Amino acid sequence: MTLLLSMREIDKRFAGVPALASASLEVEPGEVHALIGQNGAGKSTMIKILTGYYAKDAGEILFDGTPVEFSSPQEAQRSGISTIYQEINLVPYRSVTENICLGRERRRFGLLDWSAMHAEAQALLSRFNIHIDVRRSLMTYPTAIQQMVAIARAIGFEAKLVIMDEPTSSLDEKEVEVLFDVIRQLKAAGVSVIFVSHKLDELYAVCDRVTVMRDGRTVRVARMSELSKLDLVTAMLGRELSRVLHDEGAHHAQAASREALLTVEHLAVGRRVRDVSFDIRPGEIVGLAGLLGSGRTETARVVFGADRAEAGRVAFGDIAEPAAEPAEAIRAGMGFCSEDRKFEGIIPDMSVRENLTLALMPQLARRGVVDEARSREIVDRFIQRLGIRCAGPEQPIRELSGGNQQKVLLARWLCMNPRLLILDEPTRGIDVGAKAEILSLVRELAGQGLGVLMISSELEEVVEAASRIFVLRDGRSVAELDGDEVSEEAVMAAMAHGHEPVQEGADG
Template sequence: MTGVRKAFGKFEVLRGVDLEVKRGEVHALLGGNGAGKSTLMKILQGVHTHDAGRVEVDGQAVEFTSPHDAKAAGIGMVFQEFSLIPSLSVARNIFLGREPRRFGLTDDATMIRKSTEILDRMGADIEPRTVLSDLPVGYWQLTEIAKALSLDARILIMDEPTASLPYHEVEQLFSLIDRLRDQDISVIYISHRMAEIERVADSLTVIRDGRTVLTGPVAEVPSAKVVESIVGSEILHGLKRGEPKFASTRSSAPVLSIRGLTSGHRVQEVSFDVAAGEVLGLAGLIGSGRTEIANCLFGIERMDAGQVFLDGRSLRIRGPQDAIDAGIVLVPEDRAQQGLVLGHTVRTNLLLPSLGKLGRGPLIDDGRGSKLCAGLMSRLDIRASALNETVGRLSGGNQQKVVISKWLGLQHVGQAPRVLILDEPTKGVDIATKTEIMQLVLDIADTGAAIIVISSELEELLSVADRVLVLRAGRIHEELDRSDIADEEALQLAVQGVN
């Protein structure tokens, strides 16, 4: 891809991007949210057409006008969000919509044979007849890759492929990528995690503000230079939790108390407290009960037993509105499905929780609402062309800022949250935005709110948490004070149950 340009109306997203990927190479594509990575890849997939520049595959100029054209040319895509049907078998997911047929009927034998050949080529030990929902999430990722390879993909685009994987399944994915490289399949690897880039990629390209600003072999480019290229300046990576402003309240009555929380087999008799100004971290593997606890406290999932107390008052949480009215809010792990209304504007999403407080009788005070939105966008540096821009068009980091901002807006209508729960708050966002979000967590804690942070990014968890609860099989296995955790590796061993 040489000198690629793309504009949407008057807004120029790509301003002459160059990207060269060799055969059998793993090439990392990096850049901040809004840098142009997604648009560039959509051009390569045939979703968008470029306005200027040149795209070549195997030395031949191509003009993709549809995803079908790109697939026919050997371009495959493994999305961050799985495009699979859990109730179908692995084989049927691999060939979904392209099932081999015989005498007008689906040829299951051929489909299973071809699926087995692809999975064997990948080195994946999966029985193709297995229903996908019966498999761990790591096997879903492998099925997505098999689906792309079934189309004879020679160039495979992987967008944040480890975002949904538990820690112990990440190396399995890396081993597969190594195997694909050995088979002369090129991989474009999109990630915000420098440790992954250094482990798996041969070369890298950084784009910023729609331009290529850095390219070269991973082994020859210092990680500090990569980060500086992404954000345009040097930043402080490591936030360090200082002495909380409300540290003296740890011995006084907590803001939030949980006693005997139970929900099916996923959460079993969980009890803990969170004080004013405290950041409590929840760590554990996928399935340990982290997200289920958050969902129970926000009324998304039903509590079978237990009690929730806020400022000493017992709560009955029957749904999210009960939680919001009480002062408990949630930034969910899946912002697209649970945190935003993607087809609505930035303004609408920012104001949703506050609408009931912005009225003049039966009408909404538009002026007050616009002032509130403008203040939130400025405070969190939300990059959008206008308040009426569709939120689904924003980058992942800016979407996440909207999810957080809508809850912060409540404090401007006299309903400041007492408890803020953040589930994987930096998932799929760039390095600079991660730092911004983690700093925001500390700033909110310093206002006296009780904070619960759930994260698989243990380094980030350690940068903000005062205490960490380690969860296993729906129970609290261990409670660790931040001062007692030597480093990220020590916490990882605790999470994995290695003594």
């Protein structure tokens, strides 16, 4: 088999932690190849090693039959590899033409040939059926147009391989179809495409083969026609269809007789959340499941007031309107542990005490003076209650393990006596022992009447902890699983097909 790209036995470590372990990726000439996996699977690291952003620790890369090790993305681009990133990587204050032709400007008699560059920009965009004034600055156009400009720029380099990282994230359905037509044009011209997307329907619409990554390894390579959607979800999550670990004893008593604490109906915001509905009752752990990009975190942010809803209803207790800002949600009795512990959770240079009492500070201060005695009493109580292992309250939180940092963040909200606690990836990046401790604590809190909304990419974790699970797919609620219905198999089926379990082997 002739290959345009061959990446074999690729290893990469960051601070001693493996990000890639003997990973591989092979792309044929004129092929549209899907690269998929959950967050942290290693997709981005593979792409960055290929394009010279990172240096590999081990392995071999062949491009167009020649061993390569690019020292920069610019060198990779000159060699025929063009990348379109999910985050638009252009110069907003420059014109559309300047962005498309940046780095390969045309000249005539030593001067920039603006006429030729304007014509080239218009010709490239016309392939997308986009007809705009290319002389205007990029920032004057909406995000979808900017995304198309980024794609046109990549194609303009006459690359042999185009890498598209979530290229449809800013596009509507019509624009996605136009993009797919361009991908098919590239394929017909012999250009290969690596297509990274979390939307399974898109993979089947445009891709020939797929490479699935998990935990830094390549775990499956196959033709798209040979795999069902359920097969893809199984490969990404690493769960066997026959393995159902639902443990009745791990679930809390149903709170069906109680009125809803939180009700979300037909929520919509941006392109990630289109129609999400669920509810939570006091003393209940509700899981929000779905693949990366399904809208879980975006939904939680709206509930907490961090983002504004564009449509739908959010009611919390006797408050029928969504929180306008996080401070309002906190006053109403909500807490929110963000998925990004390092950047949105802890303040690394502050102490355990300062981090733990951060949300409580307005209640601890009178006329600008903090009640130090009460602060120490609260901190000592929660360090003991949650088993936070630290040298003392004044130890910088950055020196704690990930599990103990997470416990401090839990304590930050628990000391507020909330009625609802939103946990977004509460055990990400912590060891098995700390995971068990945190999940046990969450179950204990729910048993005391706390409502919990739990988001986790660890399917086993959600199934073990939650009494009900709502499954999101492409920004929509597609299934509600309750009691005996809760199983890994059922959640995976809903992720793949958008409904409750189908018979194994069903066509994707």
